């Protein structure tokens with residue numbers, strides 16, 4: 001049985017993924033740690049109650065070294081030497097810019113980079129010792145095809161340069177981790193979960209959040225060295241030949 005930790009799981013994709021994981025057989029999935037800056041929310045309380053303690057809320061503000069250390073200690077205490085098997089770096093933020101990129105506010109750019117890249121790095125490095133103890137050694141970074149440099153023209157009219165730049169940065173962070181830890185048996189990959197109806201994706205998005213969560217879960221279950229260093233796209237039947245910005249063909253996304 002594998003222990004999972006998902007960041008930014010108070011809502012959206014992270015919460016949906018935790019809900020699906022908690023429905024898996026206990027022989028497959030052990031504890032599911034869900035982190036958020038604020039875990040005291042009705043949605044988190046509801047999931048914890050329905051899953052009889054299998055989903056464990058962890059207050060984590062990765063900006064605060066004490067909060068990060070306390071989160072690692074709590075998880076270490078609960079897994080009792082078995083370590084953490086799968087880390088899902090899901091917490092993320094998207095901001096909008098009016099007009100051309102010259103209007104991109106430095107504050108937006110810095111904040112987006114900090115949340116989407118720096119916090120992903122801080123969380124990953126803090127949990128590495130527990131991941132080393134785990135059997136699976138999987139790190140999934142929830143990225144986006146809008147951060148693909150190769151698809152820059154495809155998403156030309158998506159007015160979120162801070163998000164695009166930071167997800168491109170997250171992709172390179174993923175490559176760095178995948179190279180540095182492959183000899184230890186780690187599988188570190190980036191995955192684009194599709195355009196999903198969440199607070200971040202908006203009500204007009206292509207897919208219900210559960211569709212993206214099921215696909216991410218499918219990759220998490222299959223993950224091993226074969227996924228190390230890759231940028232994955234989900235597969236949704238019927239969307240294989242959609243325009244490139246909405247294509248979910250299960251093939252690797254271009255960097």
Ligand SMILES: NC(=O)c1ccc[n+]([C@@H]2O[C@H](COP(=O)([O-])OP(=O)(O)OC[C@H]3O[C@@H](n4cnc5c(N)ncnc54)[C@H](OP(=O)(O)O)[C@@H]3O)[C@@H](O)[C@H]2O)c1
Pocket residue numbers: 007008009010011012013014036037038061062089090091092093115119142143144145192193194195196197198199200201202205
């Ligand atoms: N939805 C889409 O269409 C889509 C498409 C491609 C990729 N993604 C990626 O999927 C991931 C989840 O997105 P979502 O759609 O589920 O978004 P969401 O519903 O807005 O949820 C975002 C989560 O990230 C957390 N978060 C945001 N800023 C944070 C910070 N500074 N520190 C810690 N936690 C922070 C939020 O926590 P709080 O509740 O504390 O704010 C929340 O739990 C993101 O990485 C996003 O980029 C989403």
